[in-house]
Amino acid sequence: MSERRNESSSIAEMPDDIHLEPGFHADHHPESSRRRFLKSAARLAVAGALAETLPGVALAQGAEARNADPGLSQIQAARRVLLRGGVVLTLDRQIGDFAEADVLIEGGAIREIRPNIAISDENAVVIDAANRVIAPGFIDTHHHFYQGILRNILTNGLLNPDYFRDINNTLTAAYRPEDVYAGVLVTALSMIDMGTTAAVDTAQVQHTPEHTDANIRALQDSGMRAVFAYWQGTGAASQYPQDITRLQRTTFGSKDQLLTLAIGSTLNAKIFAFAREVGVPAVSHGVSGATETTLMQLGDMGLLRPGDEYVHCNHLSDAAWRLIKDSGGHVSLAVPIEMAMGHGMPAIQDALDHGIRPSLSSDVDVTMAQDPFTIMRSTFTLQRLLVLQRARSGEQKLPPLLTCRDVLEFATIEGARCAQLDGKVGTLTPGKDADLVVLRADRLNVWPLNNAPGAVVNLMNPGNVESVLVAGKVRKWLGNLVGVDMPRVLQLAQESRNAVLRRAGFNVNMLD
Numbered sequence: 001m002s003e004r005r006n007e008s009s010s011i012a013e014m015p016d017d018i019h020l021e022p023g024f025h026a027d028h029h030p031e032s033s034r035r036r037f038l039k040s041a042a043r044l045a046v047a048g049a050l051a052e053t054l055p056g057v058a059l060a061q062g063a064e065a066r067n068a069d070p071g072l073s074q075i076q077a078a079r080r081v082l083l084r085g086g087v088v089l090t091l092d093r094q095i096g097d098f099a100e101a102d103v104l105i106e107g108g109a110i111r112e113i114r115p116n117i118a119i120s121d122e123n124a125v126v127i128d129a130a131n132r133v134i135a136p137g138f139i140d141t142h143h144h145f146y147q148g149i150l151r152n153i154l155t156n157g158l159l160n161p162d163y164f165r166d167i168n169n170t171l172t173a174a175y176r177p178e179d180v181y182a183g184v185l186v187t188a189l190s191m192i193d194m195g196t197t198a199a200v201d202t203a204q205v206q207h208t209p210e211h212t213d214a215n216i217r218a219l220q221d222s223g224m225r226a227v228f229a230y231w232q233g234t235g236a237a238s239q240y241p242q243d244i245t246r247l248q249r250t251t252f253g254s255k256d257q258l259l260t261l262a263i264g265s266t267l268n269a270k271i272f273a274f275a276r277e278v279g280v281p282a283v284s285h286g287v288s289g290a291t292e293t294t295l296m297q298l299g300d301m302g303l304l305r306p307g308d309e310y311v312h313c314n315h316l317s318d319a320a321w322r323l324i325k326d327s328g329g330h331v332s333l334a335v336p337i338e339m340a341m342g343h344g345m346p347a348i349q350d351a352l353d354h355g356i357r358p359s360l361s362s363d364v365d366v367t368m369a370q371d372p373f374t375i376m377r378s379t380f381t382l383q384r385l386l387v388l389q390r391a392r393s394g395e396q397k398l399p400p401l402l403t404c405r406d407v408l409e410f411a412t413i414e415g416a417r418c419a420q421l422d423g424k425v426g427t428l429t430p431g432k433d434a435d436l437v438v439l440r441a442d443r444l445n446v447w448p449l450n451n452a453p454g455a456v457v458n459l460m461n462p463g464n465v466e467s468v469l470v471a472g473k474v475r476k477w478l479g480n481l482v483g484v485d486m487p488r489v490l491q492l493a494q495e496s497r498n499a500v501l502r503r504a505g506f507n508v509n510m511l512d
């Protein structure tokens with residue numbers, strides 16, 4: 001442990017004076033991994049900063065972006081952007097949806113949505129969105145971002161004992177700050193790439209404040225919207241939970257930013273009391289029939305608050321569901337992971353039966369894909385299977401079958417409600433931030449387009465995600481992430497994967 005602390009990198013050591021280096025591409029000079037980490041982090045940060053002020057320069061540096069549409073720099077510089085003639089799923093029931101409409105974005109926010117918006121000023125850029133579906137960005141309410149470098153390392157594993165033994169206990173303990181940075185960055189960028197514009201990072205790797213700072217820095221550098229659910233770490237240097245007060249004073253001092261703060265926890269009265277004391281929502285993991293007694297005790301103690309998030313919720317009683325509902329809680333169901341790893345029956349119908357529209361989450365990609373299409377499709381098929389099997393058994397008075405629109409709402413506006421972001425995102429509503437995805441319908445897996453919610457939920461995959469905006473900023477454009485040095489990101493992830501496995505004495509199994 002002491003060796004790890006001595007050698008661990010510190011974001012705080014990063015030089016303030018960062019010079020932009022020409023040729024923003026991966027290099028292969030032998031350097032210490034620590035120096036490479038710092039340099040890489042600095043470069044990504046520079047790219048992010050430049051994207052704010054000098055989009056053309058940032059664009060010219062990215063290997064991917066070099067091949068992108070030159071119109072991107074115009075869009076980044078424009079104050080007003082008009083997406084013209086798309087199928088627009090606002091998912092705002094007041095506004096409705098449009099088989100063909102325009103979306104006007106101004107100053108990072110949605111200004112207007114209707115057919116035939118006329119704009120004349122020369123500061124506006126018009127984008128042809130014909131044969132595209134424009135929808136709110138997807139929102140994933142529970143993912144352990146740092147595990148991005150451990151993808152598929154537990155291909156056929158179960159929660160107990162495999163995940164607890166290999167991921168929780170062995171591999172997580174071997175993370176240094178630079179590995180947290182690499183894992184979180186590769187996860188966040190892949191989420192943007194797949195259309196997820198906001199997520200809750202259930203961040204169980206806070207071994208030291210330096211780990212925490214690296215985690216936050218990677219979220220910031222990615223450009224995605226995120227709730228950082230500050231959580232435990234291992235070892236004597238862990239400052240959980242009290243270090244959250246430092247974060248409240250520093251990184252999270254402003255509400256006008258893409259990152260917000262919560263505290264991650266098991267159902268623990270002390271942590272809940274602390275969360276109430278410092279005024280942050282609690283994101284509770286491991287909520288299930290097995291832990292229900294504790295949940296009820298927390299309710300009796302008056303420690304639950306509106307806006308708290310409950311993850312998994314398999315096999316809860318009626319009383320527990322009523323407690324969650326009555327206390328203003330939200331739920332996050334990790335449907336594919338729960339089915340594959342043995343958490344129990346996903347609580348889709350239980351939630352609906354108790355008047356709760358659930359949000360959806362990917363949980364971990366040590367076993368399963370993160371993409372929102374996989375999660376939505378699993379939810380749609382499982383709920384319908386269960387109801388249809390009940391019908392087949394002769395049961396009467398069955399609940400309605402989920403529709404694709406229901407599931408699309410779970411993956412957007414219900415995610416926003418769960419993450420306390422529905423005032424800003426989750427629907428395409430004038431006044432909200434422009435977090436949206438442009439999905440290609442003119443592809444062989446979708447065309448001809450006959451039903452937009454059906455196409456998104458039941459036909460599409462991440463390959464249909466053409467462009468992604470977060471708060472009006474273009475993060476993916478015509479199929480490529482913007483302002484990202486992809487070879488360097490891949491290199492960082494690979495180096496950290498190697499380092500974590502080496503320290504943990506863990507071998508991957510490439511072929512079985």
Ligand SMILES: [Zn+2]
Nearest residue numbers: 142202285363
């Ligand atoms: Zn989880």
